[in-house]
Amino acid sequence: MTRKISIGLLIVALAQFLVPLLPVLGLGETIGARAETGARPPELPPGVFFSIWSAVFVTYLVFALLAVLKPTYLEQHLGPPLMLAGLGNVIWMLSAQFLGWPVLDFVLLLPILAFAWMSARRLHLMGGFDGTWRRLNTALLTGLFSGWIAVAVSISVPATYRALAGLGPTDTVWVSLWLALLAAGGLAWFFASRISASVVFFLALAWGLTGVAANNWYLTGMHWLTAVTCLVGAFILWRRVRYGARPALR
Incomplete structure (x- = not known):
């Protein structure tokens, strides 16, 4: 990893904290502001569930600081995909705040998913968590980032x-919910079977599905949608516990 990438990681890490504050200065809208003030779709978690981004940003900043101050093979190997994933996240936030076009936002999420999963894959090939705090931070970062971006997609x-x-x-609330749940289930299967054995990924995914269930129980009042979300979420977690994760090592 070159010095430019390590500096780039730090700049991106700081930008991820600063960009969401732009609406405070009167620049753009808060992400999700339209959904919070209008009719709520069935698949959107309440705002509190998006606080998981704080954990992603903090672990990302720690990783970036280590890459600048005391880099090891870990930071050198995972730095490039994480820098690109973080940069994509900054671009996505700017798009969501200033444009708010659902199709464009969806397209911008895809490269973030690809690079976040690439970092999780590389950590898996390196052996995952090895008991050190440096690896713990990286395992949390890649797992949370990969899992929550899967929820976002x-x-x-x-x-x-x-x-x-x-x-x-x-409109068509059942179709909307099933599209979200099938996407989440498909991504969870692919991650466990092709990318990584990370348990943190499934914790982030479960947090997102809990948010979907809470949305339909407390905010939309569509309790049957809550029940279906809980059943699908329980099945995804049961399958992970029952069959484990067997991503190919090569």
Whole structure:
């Protein structure tokens, strides 16, 4: 990893903290502001569930500081994909705050997913968590980032579908929910079977699905959608516990 990449990691880490503060200065809208004030779609977790980004940003900053101050093979190997994933995240946040186009936001999430999963894959090939605090921070970072971006992609699928079909947030609620749940299940299967054995990924995914269930129980009042979300989420976790994760090592 070159010095430029390590500096780039630190700049991106700081930008991820600063960009969400732009609306405080009157620049752009808070991410999700439209959804919070209008009719709620069935797949959108309440705002508190997005606080998981704080954990991603903090672990990312720690990783970046280590890459600048005391880099090892770990930072050298994972630095490039994490820098690109973080840069993509900054671009996505700017798009969501200033444009708010669902289709564009969905497209911008895909490279973030690819690079976050690439970092998780590289950590898996290096042996994953080895008992050191440095590896612990990296395992948390790659697992949380990979899991939560999978949630972001999953809940963006129905939003993109409605945008292309000209539907409102409360139209075809069952179709919207199933699109999100099937996307989440498919991504969880692919991650465990092809990318990494990270348990943290599934913790982040479960947090997101819990948010979807809470949204439909407390905010939309569609309790049957809550029940289906809980059943699908329980199945995803049961399958991970029952069959484990067997990503190919090569």
